[in-house]
Amino acid sequence: MNRMIFVNLPVSDLAVATDFYTGLGFDLNAAFSDADCSCVVVSDTICVMLLTRARFADFVVGAVGDASTATTSINCLSTQSRQEVDDLHHRALAHGGKPWKDLMEQGPMYGHSFTDPDGHVWEVLHMDLAAA
Amino acid sequence: MSRQIFVNLPVADVPASAAFYEGLGFGRNEQFSTDQAVSIVVSDSITLILLERDYFATFTPKPVGEPRKTTSVTVALSAESRGEVDDLAERAMQTGASTANPPQDHGFMYGRSFFDLDGHQVELVWMDTAAMPLP
Numbered sequence: 001m002n003r004m005i006f007v008n009l010p011v012s013d014l015a016v017a018t019d020f021y022t023g024l025g026f027d028l029n030a031a032f033s034d035a036d037c038s039c040v041v042v043s044d045t046i047c048v049m050l051l052t053r054a055r056f057a058d059f060v061v062g063a064v065g066d067a068s069t070a071t072t073s074i075n076c077l078s079t080q081s082r083q084e085v086d087d088l089h090h091r092a093l094a095h096g097g098k099p100w101k102d103l104m105e106q107g108p109m110y111g112h113s114f115t116d117p118d119g120h121v122w123e124v125l126h127m128d129l130a131a132a
Numbered sequence: 133m134s135r136q137i138f139v140n141l142p143v144a145d146v147p148a149s150a151a152f153y154e155g156l157g158f159g160r161n162e163q164f165s166t167d168q169a170v171s172i173v174v175s176d177s178i179t180l181i182l183l184e185r186d187y188f189a190t191f192t193p194k195p196v197g198e199p200r201k202t203t204s205v206t207v208a209l210s211a212e213s214r215g216e217v218d219d220l221a222e223r224a225m226q227t228g229a230s231t232a233n234p235p236q237d238h239g240f241m242y243g244r245s246f247f248d249l250d251g252h253q254v255e256l257v258w259m260d261t262a263a264m265p266l267p
Contacts (some may be wrong), residue, residue, distance in 0.1 A: 006209075060203040062201060063201070063203060073140060120204070
C-alpha cells in the first residue's frame with residue numbers, strides 16, 4: 001500500500017471547518033469521524049483530520065497553537081489544471097475561507113492560496129510539466 | 133496523476149533537517165532543492181519541504197510559528213507494519229528527535245510519535261484496517 005499522510009489540524013468549530021472542506025469538494029470518511037473529529041479525504045493517500053481544539057490537545061504535549069496568529073505550516077495541493085486552481089479558490093472563499101496571497105503565475109506554475117476558517121494556510125498549484 | 137501534497141515546514145537549519153529526514157530513509161528531490169529549502173520525497177504523492185525560517189517568513193505575512201511552544205499541526209504518516217513504525221521511530225531518535233507521546237497500542241492500530249529537530253510533531257501509524265472495530 002502506498003504511504004498515507006494525515007494532516008491533523010485543530011479547529012475551533014468542527015461543523016464550520018467540516019463545511020469548509022466538504023465545500024471544497026472533498027468527502028468525509030465516516031469511519032474515522034466523530035463528534036470531535038472529521039476525516040476529510042483529499043485523495044486515496046491524503047487525509048486532513050480536523051480535530052476540535054480540545055481533542056487536538058489530547059495528542060500534543062504543549063499548548064495548541066492558533067494558525068490565525070502565527071504560521072507553522074503551509075500545505076500545498078497539486079491540481080490537474082489551472083481551472084481547478086481557480087475553482088478550488090472560488091469554493092474556498094464561498095465556504096468560509098479567507099484570501100491569502102495573490103494569484104501566482106510563474107513560468108509553468110499557476111497557483112492560488114487561501115486559509116480555512118481557522119487560519120490554516122492552503123495553496124493549490126498547477127504545474128504544467130510539459131512546459132517546465 | 134493523483135493529487136500530491138507538499139507540506140511546507142519552517143526549520144532553523146536546513147542541512148541538519150534535510151539530513152534528519154534523509155536519515156529516515158526518504159530521498160531528496162534535487163530539482164526542487166536550494167540552499168534555503170530542501171524537498172524531501174516521502175512518496176509519489178507526499179513531499180515535505182523544509183524551508184529556512186527567514187525564507188518561510190517570506191511566504192506569510194504573519195509571524196512564523198514556534199512549534200516547540202505551540203502546536204498548530206501534526207503530521208501522521210502511515211507505515212506498512214508495526215516493525216516499520218518502530219524502525220522509523222528508532223531512527224528518528226538516533227538522529228536527534230525526541231519522543232512526543234508514549235507509544236499507542238490498540239492492537240489493530242500502533243503508533244509512535246516524535247518531535248523533529250525543530251519541534252514539529254510527526255506521528256507514525258500502522259493500522260490493520262481489517263481488524264478495525266466498527267464504530
